[in-house]
Amino acid sequence: MARTIGSNGKTTRAAIRAKSLALFAESSFAAVSMRRIADEVGVQPAALYAYYPSKQSILVDLLVSHMEELLAAWEEEKCAESPGDALERFSRFHIRYHIKRADAVFLSYMELRALEPEGFKEIEALRKTYEGELRAILEAGQASGEFAVKDPPIAAMAILAMLTGVNTWYRSKGRLSQAAIADRYVAMVKGAAGASVEAAHV
């Protein structure tokens, strides 16, 4: 056997991405072998090298595209509104998007250290950009007096950590709906940002 019946480059590449993502998230980059990925894809190990020059390059591809898609999704979602509304919109977006892409999010947070310097820098820049979106909202709220936040850069990181934390415990069959979870987090995020008092009591 050589070329497989019905084989197709686009399909195989997509399968490699999907399976690698699932496996890396489940175990860890170093714990997953090329042989294991090939098994999942249903292909011989050597076939992977027609699509990626190395194992590392699969990881970089996954992480970079995740961050780019995240930024693109936010660009599409965000709109001009009051800092309070923007903060709420951002929070709901972040929770929704991160729950949907739990594997990619997990990978992004766990495997940065597995990256070689160039890849690391690239991801780091994209992450800073995203963080900057939230920071800008906080600064706007600070300037308008709507928020009583003392230190926007730190608040941005704190809020992001809080929101992303949902992923560590969220289960689709849990006692709360995704909307109910988002409601509670929005209230806490507003409270943390020192937004209007009644917001913290929702």
Add this chain to the structure above:
Amino acid sequence: MARTIGSNGKTTRAAIRAKSLALFAESSFAAVSMRRIADEVGVQPAALYAYYPSKQSILVDLLVSHMEELLAAWEEEKCAESPGDALERFSRFHIRYHIKRADAVFLSYMELRALEPEGFKEIEALRKTYEGELRAILEAGQASGEFAVKDPPIAAMAILAMLTGVNTWYRSKGRLSQAAIADRYVAMVKGAAGASVEAAHV
């Protein structure tokens, strides 16, 4: 050569723990080999097996003892006081302790999935216990009307994620002292818990 001059079981065991912790945190459990650990310790790979039956058992030892020490440290620190004061004490303790043990904290959050079921259960229980400490504070504040928190279990997880997030960006040479950072986080934590309004404006 066989036994090394000045060799001592206690010292070697401590070195294995310390080096393994540093290496696992820097790379990842799967990415670090027994050979690498032995190199760092200054010993032959086989010597490690006089102290641990397997690589996995080193990880379990590190994770379990970290959680036990964390719980013990909090037991020593906590004291009877108002929910607001308790929440502040907990936040400061958490930040201080986690910054000091950054490697162990990182490992605890990253390598749970590398554990086999028994080890995982053990760590999970210890973690739940710690989480319960914060939840109890939030419930007390909710009962007394001091906090306007809606959902203590979720708030506990949200606040823990926020506080632990400090570790992802904290650098000892940063623009803010550890105390200044803790001040900002205490304000945000209180805000998230819907504590007294002026607290959120500190």
Add this chain to the structure above:
DNA sequence: GTGATAATTTTATGAACGTTCAATTATTAA
């Protein structure tokens, strides 16, 4: 000094690792 024991070495497994390359078959365009 001598015998017991603690600590580590040396040596060696067999399996799995990432990766390369020539050979081979499926598909496509003419």
Add this chain to the structure above:
DNA sequence: TTAATAATTGAACGTTCATAAAATTATCAC
């Protein structure tokens, strides 16, 4: 129907992996 090209296989490379057993040396109690 044939030539070009896309997709994949099978076999192999040297290296490293976690771990095991026996041999060897240091230390310590007497």
